[in-house]
Amino acid sequence: MTTQPDWIAVDWGTSQLRLWQMAGDGTVLDRAESPEGMGRLTPSQFEPVLxxxxxxLPRRDTPLPVIICGMAGARQGWAEAPYVRTPCAPPGLAQALRVPGTDPRLAVHILPGVAQDSPADVMRGEETQVAGFLALNPRFDGVICLPGTHSKWVHVSAGEIVSFRSYMTGEIFALLSGQSVLRHGLAEGWDEAAFAAGVDQAMARPSGFAGDLFTLRAEGLLHGLDGAAARARLSGLLIGMELAAAKPYWLGQNVALLGASGLVAHYRTALEAQGLPVLIADADRMTLEGLKSARTPKEA
Amino acid sequence: MTTQPDWIAVDWGTSQLRLWQMAGDGTVLDRAESPEGMGRLTPSQFEPVLxxxxxxLPRRDTPLPVIICGMAGARQGWAEAPYVRTPCAPPGLAQALRVPGTDPRLAVHILPGVAQDSPADVMRGEETQVAGFLALNPRFDGVICLPGTHSKWVHVSAGEIVSFRSYMTGEIFALLSGQSVLRHGLAEGWDEAAFAAGVDQAMARPSGFAGDLFTLRAEGLLHGLDGAAARARLSGLLIGMELAAAKPYWLGQNVALLGASGLVAHYRTALEAQGLPVLIADADRMTLEGLKSARTPKEA
Known part of the structure; x- marks a missing residue:
């Protein structure tokens, strides 16, 4: 007979969900993944997936706590968990939405995202990774960068999210590399020098972006620019433009990078070229640590 | 009985083609349009469409001249008409590719595009609009801006294309407004003040682009930003970034705008806000004038 979980941790994003069956001491008993992200589900479809x-799931005397972070709490998700506003500590169970009307064996809690009034900005899911990082590095004071579809730069001090900014870098890369005229000149592979050149070019002259893109196309047509080099330079131009914009965040700061390993390596290269040492942390692990930390009441 | 044409003018672009049946004196006898652009055709399909x-088409003693500009001359088009290099006058019939093996009633000529070695850049079709503008304004010295999917800024002096730059502004707008997360917050309509604010914001701080985009999304979620205002501001951000990059082209210059009326009006607004008066010309008319001018040998 398998051990029954004491609670369930879930990271329910737009394109996938990951679930961990947890023992009370923080041990992972089992895990599952599914492509049934928020983007594919109507509100009534979340509970059957879970x-x-x-x-x-056996009959229980008390309902099994389920703690969810991510886009399941968006307006188009399972149930809307209203944002908490900056400055704030990453939200925990006390601020979570208890989803009404679920199977009586379950007590489903969705963690809120974090919003900032000005400049207007939002996150859902990243705040839990920040919580996980802070649980493991409680005295960290600085900036956490979470590269991705919508990269976040989060200024953290005294355990609170002070302010943050999002950049559509990953989504723009996906659109340009997959669907624009540039796709004809790109190929898989990587070219570290071309990436670094793109970063430098965009940081030195970010306004040139829309023209630098077309130059990639024209260099392919006229000078036979290699497809992997073109792809790396495109990535460098986008990351360079993000670094130029986020400079007030990272300049002279402690910077930690949380994310998938490949993307984090590129950001690290670009930041270290600016003379900035960075701390690296695994995003998946931080998510689980953040969900664990959300379950534990904070000390005052 | 209808008058037979003396020659045929064709603007054969990626997504459409336009054809004019011409009398020798430059009168348009008939015109036709078709969505059968280069993007939809294999090389062998061009002639049947024509x-x-x-x-x-009656039997003729001499073949009917057909003069084509645009993407029909690209590597993936009907037949490749190699680029001429800057600095150069807009190419005419003498530099055109005579397509071999056509129906004996036709003599098909495809005009070359123009290429620039450094910074690498290419155009196919716009050079003919430039030729048309110069035919009507032979003493023009300054900059011609052709807004569009890949906007061009062309420095013209003494009847030659001296240099030019392309910006992917229109294509980026289409991708972001149609396929990115921003599409949820956009609506048809226009807001002149929001457009102007976007232009100013991007010109003042072009590096902020990827962050300013996400702010549009967040202002929709948090502050109910109107969809038409969001769309106009997105357009303003993109056009502002283009103007910031192209400033060496337009600052203190004569500027002529050639393009479709709606888009040209937005560029005019943005440039006039910089204190720059602009001349406006209709792109369709310039194309036909350019094809007419390509047919006429230039005087030395």
Whole structure:
């Protein structure tokens, strides 16, 4: 007979969900993944997905706590968990939305995202990674960068999210490399020098972006620019423009990078070229640590 | 009985083609349009499309000259018409590619595009609009801006294209407004003040682009930003970034805008806000004038 979980941790994003069955001491008993992200589900479809991933759930005296972070709490998600506003500590169970009307064996809590009034900005999911990082590095004071579809730069001090900014870098890269005229000149692979050149070019002259892009196309047509080099330079131009914009965040700061390993390596290269040492942390692990930390009441 | 044309003018772009049946004195006898642009055709499909649009073509003693500009001359088009290099006058019939093996009633000539070695850049079709503008304004010395999918800024002096730069402004707008997360917050309509604010913001701080985009999304979520205002500001951010990059082209210059009326009006607004008066010309008319001018040998 398998050990029954004491609670369930879930990272429910737009394009996928990851679930961990947890023992009370923080041990992971089992894990599951599914492509049934928020983007594919109507509100009534979330609970059946959750129950299926949990398998045979026995009758219980008290409902099984489920703690969810991410886009499941968006307006188009399972149930809207209103944002908390900066400056604030990463939200915990006390601020979570208890989803009404679920199977009586479950007590489903969705963690809020964090919003900033001016400049207007929002996050859902990244605040939990920040919480995980702070749980493991409680005295960290500085900036956490979370590269991705919508990269975040988060200024953290005294355990609070002070302010943050999002950049559409990853989404713009996906659109340009997959669907624009540039796709004809790109190929898989990587070229570190071309990436560094793109970063330098965009940081030195960010306004040139829309023209630098077309130059990539024209260099392919006229001078036979290699497809992997073109792809790396495109990535460098986008990351360079982000670094130029986020400079007030990182200049002279402690910077920690949280994210998937490949992307984090590129950001690290670009930041170290600016003479900035960075700390690296694994995003998946931080998510789970953040969900664990959300379950634990904070000390005053 | 209808008058037979003396020659045929064709603007064969990526997404459409336009054809004019011309009398020797420059009178338009008939015109046709078709969505059968280069993007939809394999090389062998161009001639049947042309013959169909010409209707009943009688037997002739000498072949009917057909002069084509645009993407039909690209590597993926009907037949590749190699680029001429800057600095150069807009190419005419003498530099055109005579397409071999066509129906003996036709003599098909495809005009070359123009290429620039450094910074690498290319155009196919715009050089003919420039030729048309110069035919009507032979003493023009300054900069011609052709807004569009890949906007061009062309420095013209003494009848030659001296240099030019392309910006992917229109294509980026289409991708972001149609396929990115921003699409959820955009609506049809226009807001002149929001457009002007976007232009100012991007010109003042072009590096902020990827962050300013996400702010549009967040202002929609948090502050109910109107969809038409968001769309106009997105356009303003992109055009502002282009103007910031192209400043060496337009600052203190004569500027002529050639393009579709709606887009030209936005560029005019943005440039006039910089204190720059602009001349406006209709792009369709310039194309036909350019094809007419390509047919006429230039005087030395």
């Amino acid at each position: 129950l299926r991933l949990l398998g045979d | 013959l169909r649009l010409l209707g009943d």
